[in-house]
Amino acid sequence: MKGSSPYRIPLEGTTQGYWRVLAYKGCDGKKSWYQCQCSKCGTIKLVRGDKLRSGRSRQCASCGAIQRHEQSTAGAERQNPEN
């Protein structure tokens, strides 16, 4: 009986909306997280895999600010090209 699927649909290297999925960053127990770059403005953020696949996240908060202005710096990330 399968509780959780060991399979993960690889999203890295694909484009979801305006997100360019750069890398798989791991799983927090439930959700997979991906490092994504907004192709509009270049912002790099961590985005949940299910949001990417469902299309609920298509771009960064700044570019998606049609809905509302949100300036929550949830994950201030340093962008080291090779870490």
Ligand SMILES: [Zn+2]
């Ligand atoms: Zn953007």
